[in-house]
Amino acid sequence: MARAAIPGRLTWQLGQVLELIDEAPRCKSIVLDVSDWRGHRAGQHVDVRLTAQDGYQAQRSYSIASAPEDPELVLTVQRLEDGEVSPYLVDVLRPGDDLELRGPIGGYFVWEQALDGPLQLVAGGSGVVPFRAMLRHWTAGRRESAARLLYSSRSLREVIYRGELTRLAHGGGVDVLLALTREWPDGWEGHRGRIDRGLLERAAWPPEHRPLVYVCGPSSFVETVAQALVDVGHEPSRVRTERFGPTGA
Numbered sequence: 001m002a003r004a005a006i007p008g009r010l011t012w013q014l015g016q017v018l019e020l021i022d023e024a025p026r027c028k029s030i031v032l033d034v035s036d037w038r039g040h041r042a043g044q045h046v047d048v049r050l051t052a053q054d055g056y057q058a059q060r061s062y063s064i065a066s067a068p069e070d071p072e073l074v075l076t077v078q079r080l081e082d083g084e085v086s087p088y089l090v091d092v093l094r095p096g097d098d099l100e101l102r103g104p105i106g107g108y109f110v111w112e113q114a115l116d117g118p119l120q121l122v123a124g125g126s127g128v129v130p131f132r133a134m135l136r137h138w139t140a141g142r143r144e145s146a147a148r149l150l151y152s153s154r155s156l157r158e159v160i161y162r163g164e165l166t167r168l169a170h171g172g173g174v175d176v177l178l179a180l181t182r183e184w185p186d187g188w189e190g191h192r193g194r195i196d197r198g199l200l201e202r203a204a205w206p207p208e209h210r211p212l213v214y215v216c217g218p219s220s221f222v223e224t225v226a227q228a229l230v231d232v233g234h235e236p237s238r239v240r241t242e243r244f245g246p247t248g249a
């Protein structure tokens with residue numbers, strides 16, 4: 001007797017690549033049509049699995065960049081030069097290809113409109129990806145206070161979703177502050193250097209407003225920022241973290 005798929009259990013499914021969008025050097029968004037996608041919450045991720053001709057498989061996690069209300073599923077991948085999976089996704093994948101994925105995964109690093117308190121997001125590098133989903137979801141509802149995004153990037157060129165973030169910052173009800181760590185244009189008025197305790201005290205929602213804080217990026221970035229947030233008085237239970245990888249940016 002054939003076994004029916006158990007409802008709610010994660011199974012691998014195919015998404016067809018509709019479009020690839022250049023977001024920054026080494027970074028592309030992959031727009032997917034997944035025929036029986038059952039929806040997701042902002043902040044969740046999927047597993048992507050690649051299979052070589054000899055049967056070898058490699059699997060990695062990627063945050064969902066699209067909001068729950070968006071029609072298509074979008075992932076955004078930054079290529080790591082010596083990586084196994086990300087160079088294929090950024091350089092080889094083409095529209096019309098199928099991509100094997102399963103999800104959505106994760107119930108802790110999610111933001112929903114029912115959650116109370118101001119929204120504070122702190123991103124390092126590609127850690128901004130789940131925040132695109134959260135900010136789109138945030139702007140889809142009516143909010144009393146602005147969401148704030150602190151986003152650390154090496155340079156302006158490497159800022160992912162730059163156009164969309166600029167629109168959100170100008171009339172979209174989101175306060176966006178970019179911290180550029182390696183190079184900045186002439187007359188740069190944003191922050192120069194890493195996100196540190198001083199910047200969090202100046203630019204993030206203060207602890208007394210009891211914001212919900214989400215931190216995402218390379219592991220060492222997340223450790224440093226989460227510790228600094230607690231040091232300046234944020235309740236650890238209101239600081240949620242997602243670590244993307246082993247090294248710092």
Ligand SMILES: Cc1cc2nc3c(=O)[nH]c(=O)nc-3n(C[C@H](O)[C@H](O)[C@H](O)COP(=O)(O)OP(=O)(O)OC[C@H]3O[C@@H](n4cnc5c(N)ncnc54)[C@H](O)[C@@H]3O)c2cc1C
Nearest residue numbers: 060061062063076077078082083084085086129244245247
């Ligand atoms: C929940 C979750 C969500 C994620 N979402 C995204 C996303 O939206 N976009 C995205 O681009 N990536 C995301 N990642 C990271 C992604 O899963 C892979 O780790 C990344 O693409 C590297 O895979 P790779 O096979 O190319 O490199 P690998 O072959 O795994 O690693 C190559 C080298 O890079 C190092 N490395 C691995 N990951 C990182 C990293 N993140 N930063 C720095 N060095 C690293 C390894 O130690 C190794 O030396 C996410 C990770 C998690 C856990």
